[in-house]
Amino acid sequence: MTNTDSLMLFSVVPGLPALKVEQSDIKARSTTVTWSYSPKSDEAPIVSFYLHYQNTSFNDDVTLSGAFKSKELINLKPYTSYSVRMMAESVLGRGVWGSFVNFNTSTDGM
Numbered sequence: 001m002t003n004t005d006s007l008m009l010f011s012v013v014p015g016l017p018a019l020k021v022e023q024s025d026i027k028a029r030s031t032t033v034t035w036s037y038s039p040k041s042d043e044a045p046i047v048s049f050y051l052h053y054q055n056t057s058f059n060d061d062v063t064l065s066g067a068f069k070s071k072e073l074i075n076l077k078p079y080t081s082y083s084v085r086m087m088a089e090s091v092l093g094r095g096v097w098g099s100f101v102n103f104n105t106s107t108d109g110m
Helices: none
Strands: 018-021 031-036 046-055 058-065 070-073 081-090 101-104
Antiparallel strands (some): 018 031, 046 081, 081 101
């Protein structure tokens, strides 16, 4: 047996994280985005997640290093449609962007 026989070898970049927007937390100016990720046995460990959110006049990217599983998005506009998507990154590289999940903020004062 060689030294490399005892090492776990990872061969693929991450797949798609499961993403949802917490409907109970959507407010006029904020919402909480949550996700889960269960890597396959041949995927390298996740080192960070990338979150992209946008509306018709704005877009932003957020990098979350470590084991985060949620992110509060703040400074949103009331009664506005937004789209959000996620991507995972491992030591082998970035995965692919997931599909957009859409949500609407509530009216101001709600």
